[in-house]
Amino acid sequence: MSIGYTRVRIVAQPVKIDMSDHSAKLLQARCGGRVRRVGSCVGLLCALGSRVIARIRLTAPLVMVTVGIVVSRLMHEDLADLLDESATEHAVELILALLLFVDATEVRGGLFGGERAVSARLPAVALPLTLLGAVVLGTVLLPSTSIAVLVVVACVVVPTDLAPASGLLHDSRLPERVRRTLNVESGYNDDIVAPVFVVALATLGENHAREGTGEAIVHGFQSSMTAGVVGAAGGFGGAWLARSATSRALTTLRCVRIGVVLLTLLAYAAASGLSANGFIAAFVSGIAYHATRTTIGGGTLDESELELAEDLAILSSMAMWFLFGATVSYLFELGVPGGEVFVYAAVALTALRIIPVRFSLLGSDLPAPDRRAISLLGPRGTASIVFGLLAWRGIDDIDDASLVLYVMAATVLGSIAFHGFTVDRVGRRHSREVSATPQS
Template sequence: MSVFVVVGLCVGIVCALGARGIARLGLAAPLVMVGAGIVVSSLMHEDLTDLLNASETEHVVELILALLLFVDATEVRNGLFGGERSVSTRLLAVALPLSMLGAVILGALLLPFTAAATLVIIACVVVPTDLAPASSLLHDRRLPLRVRNILNVESGYNDGVVAPIFVVALALLGDDHSGGNTVTAIVHGLQSSLVAGVVGIAVGFGGGAATRVLTDRALTTPRGIRMGVALLALLSYSAAGALSANGFIAAFVCGIAYHARRNVNGADDNKSELELAEDLAGLSSMAMWFLFGATVSYLFGIGLPGWYVFVFVAAALTVIRITPIRLALIGSDLSTRERRAIALLGPRGTASIVFGLLAWRGISDLEDASLVLYVMAATVLGSIAFHGFAVNRIGTGYARVPASSSDE
């Protein structure tokens, strides 16, 4: 396995140093890492069973998710909701729950013998969006800036909103759970999430306040601030773990609290403070995409899943997202074209990968764990294909129609 890791590091270096060349080829670094993971795993004939089952892998993946959630929560510009409070609230408080519910109902129809908690975990895997595999979307000037900003806010928060639900559902399926203590498991999961939220608020708000004081009095340096901000994510994760709470929920809340405290006056000028945390999150994300490619190769070696998995994933990428969003945006000030674009542009990525890997490690029933892993792999691969086409199609449509034309 050490050779596999060394090769992965070499691929990561190539992607990092050749980022501009990769972009000129019309590719995204995550896609290159996925392809490399598939090729390397296939050529080396690596058996990833031990790696995926290792407790160390679970801790590393959870830490990576914590860092990603922290960065997602802090990188939204123009306030907590990117200047789109109404639309963002509709997407997160209405469309997201409806999508989760739709995924669970469809799963119950296609997978009638699957446990309800497993269906909830599957919904947590397929619903959150991530712009990393379609990073060109945020820079595609054919798309309205407002649409891109709204998608960025949604992507930044939806995985954090889903995380507590994932924690509770996973608690019902772990080795420590038995049929008689369902209520206990739910209560424990809720308590864990609540404690994590308190830890996140304390660390994030306190860190933001300390940073503001030290900056105003010229008692720190830009480098020191960057290091301190990155350590806030690790502190919230570790402190929550010490209290038997969930680390990545604490990190997500910490990011929100820090962002709110640092931008209390609406200045929103602390982008440089996040550079180190963002770079670490980028490296972690590259590792996840490489591992995802290896996981795909591993699953192909085991065999393809049943047709119902592909039907479910196809619906998750289309109907289960499009319908709730179109319903949630009824009555908003967005144009019909903008609503359509937001509904169609929902790429899945790192959050789905991490939730899927954590579920594989945390679910005691091997059949259910394998099902979640297959759904995760098919969802991310399907998203790469579908949303790559959707971005180009929608961008072309905007380019053809003058911005001043009405489509209401």
Template sequence: MVALVVTMGTLFGWALVAGRLARWSITAPVAMTAAGVLLSVGSPPVVTINLTTSDAEHAVEVILAVLLFTDATHVPEGVVHGQRHLLTRLLLIALPLTFAAGVLTGGLLFPSGGWWLAALFAAITVPVDLAPAAELIRDVRLPSWLRGVLTVESGLNDGLIAPVFLLCLAGTEAHGGDPGPVSEALLDALSALFWAVLAGAVVGKPGGWLLRRAWQAGWTKPGAVRLGTVALPLLSYGLAIVLDGNGFVAAFVAGLCFTPDSRALPPKALHLVEDVGTLLSLALWFVFGKVVTQAFTGEFDGRVVAYAALSLTVVRVAPVLISLAGSGLDRADRMLLAWLGPRGLASIVFGLLAFISLAPDDGHAADLVGQVMTMTVLMSLVLHGLTYGPLAARYARARERAAAARG
């Protein structure tokens, strides 16, 4: 209960001075992370959070389920249609290349961990999340099409990488034994994915259709529609768990299936589920502050810094530039899209789930996972949170010079 009081008190305090803090790029995630760090150090700490329990695992999964559902519904139809070729390059070419580069980097830096652990590192650190540079989406110095592309990419790539994360986690947990246990773990993960897709489709498509028909027939009210929308990610998560599937993958599939019908619902139908997702995500950033203190209190592997730095630069930039070759974009657009790949909530959630799963059997691997995730997100908060403003200004000046030259 102390954790709840402190978390909500910190959030309220940030809400009072958010405008002033924004001048120094201190966003809500940064403020909540700093609060989590400050209040979880010392002996005894003000707030104690146990991250290794099954209750903590389910809580993290539910938060991810709501966030993935919201991400899936945030895909702007006009952007997808107008920029489908560019999005295809980013999601179907750059994303697999980024994952492969992450696996190679992890395998070279941590050879004793094996390729499964390297693949798990990549699955945790590949997803893009705009939270560390949230003001970017509202920065009018960048063209609307570019901001829309970044929004769609960040909204879909974490859902696309989620099944890969599950397979990598299953392989890492079974690594070191006979081939049989590894094969069995992978089969179990594939079975969980099948039931997750089924549960998500069964909930998302009929749920969206029923809400749309009820609204069009005048049987319901806007407030009830908002509550019904909030119920869908939780319903898909619960159904997947009952079927021995993966809950957060089911929520993402439900969001994708729900989205077409959601466009016929009242304008504010998604506001409640978005607000719930935002509140849960900020609580998770506070927990991340606790993870930061835990990651750096024990023995720290210096190779983690190199991996995080490479993951945020070469591993992201090179595949995106390769995928955009021949796209018709000029150099400024390509470089900006390649650089703007901040890491945030998806990496935190995947890292926490991997840490919770690995801790009982392989403490060293769990610690490495926690350190890799923590360092990558922290460096992203600094690199992307502090550089997007100067980059946007430089980009705007380059556009003005190009327009003047054409004139």
């Protein structure tokens, strides 16, 4: 596969060659500052004009991506150093941890949203089949790529995220059962994919020479188990403290909201400090917190306790979409990838989603229109972006790292276009089919 990946090294270096280190850093800081200021202004406008954006059937992610592309092109900023900075890696990790925590707390009606017979099928059956299919597809379209890289690519393109098509959660044309199932799936698949991604990435990083593949797998399993324990302990402990403090009037609701955010960061940091998977810890802590506050000991949860975490998750997501737009502009300045990258992304968004999901729902009590809707509605978004950026930082080989970044960009852009069109079409078709069905 030849799409000019080696140009990444060439483009990433000119500033260091033509000017002193001090001047280079000063220029990068000024360029980066301009981009951040413009991004902040656009985010503010999106927030203040959210109803207008929704009325004209746009989404905040689409607006932020478009602006990120345009701003990056106009300011000619070289993002190579920004993407390589360790601060960028830590930032995207914390964003994903926060999003996973919020996803976990949004699961209502038990661990599977009151739809265990249906919701459990998607992460337990459809997701593994989709991951396997993505790896097999990679061996066909990208034959010169190693299996470890193909696993990383699969982990990048498979997780679903409802942000690019957030309107579907409020689309009354779709049954509540369908929307709840999609929301539960979106919350769980990031957590399931994360340990697979971490193990595959470990075999491609600088530590692989000292740690074999088998050892990496064992370490990944141990890391996941430790993270689960840390997350459960943190979520339970945090919920117990919040309940005790509020019942004794020792704190205010505002401080509880701050505490929830800090609990997320603490769970992630504690797991990372034990060389465990911080993503799993954040997700499990969200489940444990919500379960403890709502079910154990007759507790009740004031939904406003989660508002700050949810708002920060939305803000972080908007920043991630802007960075994604700038990354897309940067990538396509380097060169357009080969057609196999776009074919891979197209198949990942369609056949690799539809076939495993339809298969996993065989024998369920869902009507045929509901099964079709669930199989078609699998947007890719923030999780794919975060995993793609982490892979860029974690893979030593520049060609492999660039491949993952190109596939991520093609998949997320394709999802914005495909699912932006599909949601409305599926909703209209579902509404017609239900209307045409004779009522018993």
